Amino acid sequence: MFKTTTLALGSMLTATTAMAATDISWWHGMGGRNGEVINEISQQFNDAQDQCNLTPISRGTYEEALSSGIAAFRSGEQPNILQVFDAGAATIISADGATIAAEDLILDAGEEFDRENFIPGVRGFYADSDGKFIGMPFNSSAPIMYYNTKAFEEAGVEPPKTWEEFEEIAPALKEAGYLPMTASQLTWMMVENFKSRNNQQFATNNNGYDAIEGTEIIVTDENQVMMFEKLKEWADADLFGFYGAGWADNLRPFEEGESAMWIGSSGSFGGLQQSMSDDFSAVFMPYWDSIEGAGTQSFIGGAALFAMAGHPEEENTCTAQFFTFLTSPEVQVYYHKNTGYVPVTEAAYQMAKDEGYYDEQPVAEVGIQQLQLEGGEWTSGYRLGFYPQIRTVMEREFNRIFSDEVEVGEAFEIIETEGNKLLERFGRTASN
Amino acid sequence: MRGLVKAGAATPQKRVQFDRPLTPWLFLAPQLAVVVIFFYWPSVQAVVSSFYIEDPFGFGSTFVGMENYTNALTDTRYQATAAFTAFFCVVVTALSLGIGLLLAVKADKVIRGAGPYKTVLISVYAIAPPVAGLIGMMIFDQHIGPMTALFGFFGRDLQVGVNYWDTTIAVTTISVWKQIPYNFIFFLSGLQTVPVSVREAALIDARSGWRRFRDIVLPLLAPTAFFLLIINITYAMFDTFAIFDVVVKDKPANNPMTLVYKVYLDGFKGNDIGGSSAQSVILMLVVAALTVVQFRFLERRVHYG
Incomplete structure (x- = not known):
């Protein structure tokens, strides 16, 4: 035993010195x-x-x-x-x-x-x-909607493809004793991928790809504002739960079988297999049927x-x-x-x-299938400077929306103004 | 002792003179090196970069004069953060000094089992701020926290991480809890230096325990209290950083934060070096001003026995 170890050790040493990788x-x-x-x-x-x-x-x-x-x-x-x-x-x-x-x-x-x-x-x-x-x-990764199979069986409904369908089935889930939905990181889910799933422009200059200078974000449009007005409405009716900007806080109700759906990352799959006690499956992240050209791939x-x-x-x-x-x-x-x-x-x-x-x-397979859906004019990505800070601004305003400190429309006005200020500043750091 | 010459008897203070001009500098050198490398040099750099807008990777920078300063000072978010920091400092300092003093006074009177009692009170001090933050966060967790359940029992839906004031309650409670033992130790040792003869003399003059405490013990504790005041303000402004970081879980959102946390956020996470440097220079000036005020106006009232 000792001999083989020494031998192995010896050969390892010679190997490393000889190679000089x-x-x-x-x-x-x-x-x-x-x-x-x-x-x-x-x-x-x-x-x-x-x-x-x-x-x-x-x-x-x-x-x-x-x-x-x-x-x-x-x-x-x-x-x-x-x-x-x-x-x-x-x-x-x-x-x-x-x-x-x-x-x-x-x-x-x-x-x-x-x-x-x-x-x-x-x-x-x-x-x-x-x-x-x-x-x-x-x-x-792609943002996808995980769902608790047992909850859907109890409520006798099917997982939604669109937000319109969500509105139809959510009351049944609530009736069955579940919080219908939670979602982590609303910046990624409900702004960035709201834009991609519904084929909506996110920023000027071709979503920021064509130039740094003069790029401005577009978030005060009626569709974006509508998405959050709906979320707020659902939250007030106990159809949607919001637990702040922390990823895990919004995931936990799903893991514990309290919420029936959770929008998370396709990369969460590995972790969920260990932490979920109930059976679960996943579908694409919903889009709005009412928006023309929606249903495109996600970022x-x-x-x-x-x-x-x-x-x-x-x-x-x-x-x-x-x-x-x-x-x-x-x-x-x-x-x-x-x-x-x-x-x-x-x-x-x-x-x-x-x-x-x-x-x-x-x-x-859900994540990769969603990434292979039909692309649209605005689905290949966005290129925005100081974007981590812009996300921080969004997270702040989202907290304020859900604690009744600000109206949705006003919050997005603030996000756009502060976001554009940051983009302008980024343009100045990068142009010299 | 060749290098040292005893000072003349005429000067009452202890004084040492060196016969070679370089010797004192030699002794000072290690300390000076530390101060220059770790304090003055970074400070100078911060002042310099606060006048520039710079790209994160350091490829180029533009001189913008006072723009970073005016940006920060006119920004309503910055003003709100400054206001919160002031509020937070006052509350944390007042509560942790007050409770620390109360516990010290009571512990001073305990005769039987004083050792274990004091150990229990002091042990919290051994907990590092991030760990204190973690423990606090478990207590205030939105889903499983006992404190959330307690507030729920009284009909208040506590949402730490979502609601600004709920997070304030959590951060303040954790910060105060963490600081009480420190104040307790100093107050207790301060109390034990009050001579027994003085206490006994006071006992003859006044029967009211509160009056004896106010007129005799408190003035004698003043140097300790003054020292603790400075330490506690510094603690609330800077050392609570880790507690904030743990409580807001890397996602500041709409949660309250201190000025130093904002410097970190804009500089290290936002990569806005100019703006963040300007903020840290402002913070340096505030601390300098605060220290001057404390020593000029408060220390005069303190009587060192």
Whole structure:
């Protein structure tokens, strides 16, 4: 026993000294099970080849990962790969010179790359206005509506496809003793993806893609205001529960079997399997039948990986190799199954299908199907600077709406005014 | 002791003189280095960047003069945050000093079992602010919190995280709870330095326990109280940061926050370096002004025995 251990140890030592692999680092903002899966994937990459050695490092939440990445860049200590979430896309993409476009990086390293391999809903969000991939889509998600099967059986109703149907069935669920619906992160669900599911314009300048300067958000239109007037009306009638801006506070009633529906991330699937005691399933996030052209695909949520500039070529080559590795069908399917995030390539989706994964777990397919619905003029994404702060403004006003401190229309006037002020300020930081 | 020369007997205070001009600087150097590197250097940087608008990655910056300051000071949200901070400081300081003093006075009178009693009161001090925040959040949780149930029993639907004032109640309660033991320790040791002879003499002069406390004990406690006042205001303004962070769970929304939390939010999460620097400079000036006021006007009334 002792002998074999020493032998193994000895061979490991010689192996590491002989190879002198190139070290690259990856900063991310994932915790819990999702963080473990990142470590597993990195290990798989390191085992699969011997020129590169990837070290993943958790930097807290998405926002903290972005902030520490920025701070590190300023002092020349940036990682090779930085995970940046959807709302931070404009911040990192507008900083010319901070990153190397994923597409360029991969092609320069002599690897193959084809935009068409990616599923349509994923292509636009982290790309520039010409469609060139700046970030590499990694953990992608869609907001979907989970429902408690038992609750729907008791109430004798079907899960709603549209908000009109929701209004019809919600009283029956209430009658059966359930809070019909809760939703986490209303900024993502009821503003950003309200825009995409109903094919509504979110900002001027082609949702912000065409120019930074002069971009303004559009949230005071009658449809957006109507969505929140309805939510408030439902909340007052005990058809919808609002528990503040915290993600988990709005999820808990669903986990405990009190609420019949919960709008969350397709990436919540893995966690829900452990925390839900009742049986559950999921459907697409509802849209408004009354809005013309509605029912389109949702924006891609989650985060992408960015290759930071300022590293030697051999490290960039390793980063490129890792990006290729990451988008291979095997790795995508592994990640999809272990986290609930959707596969980002067509090939990976096909592979999961062929393996019969969705026959076992139909819920896992809902997110990717929603991302493959018909696209519209306004469904490929948005590019808004200081957007994390704009979300903060929205969260503040939403709390005020639901605690009767402000009328819906007035709240959105405030959001638009403050949001545009932030966008204008961002334009000034980025233009010099 | 070659370097030191005893001061002349004429000067009553202790005084040490060095015969080489460089020696004192040598002794001061480590302390000065720490202060310069960790305090003056960042402060200067904050002042400088408060006059610029800068892109987060540091590719370029534009000089904007006082714009960041006027933006902050004319912003109604900033004013509201400042007003809340002032309110919060007063309430937290008053409550934690008041309750700390009350408990100290009572504990001072306990004769049997005084040890365990004091230990129980002091032990809370060992809890770190984020942990205190977590414990507090479990107590105030919207779904499972016993405090929410208690308020519900009295017909109040407590919604910490949604309702501004409900969150204020939670944050204030947790902050006060966390600070009481600190004040308790100092007040208790302050009380124990009041000479027994003085107390006995007072006992002859006044039968009312309250009068003896007000006229004799309280003035003798004044230096301790003054020290604690400064410490408590600083605590409420800065050290409660972690409690706020835990209670609002990373999502400030419409919840109350202190000025220092807003600096963090705008700078570290919003990546608005210029605006956040201006706010931190304003905060520095406020603290400086507060300290001057405290020492100028309050300390005069304090009598150090």
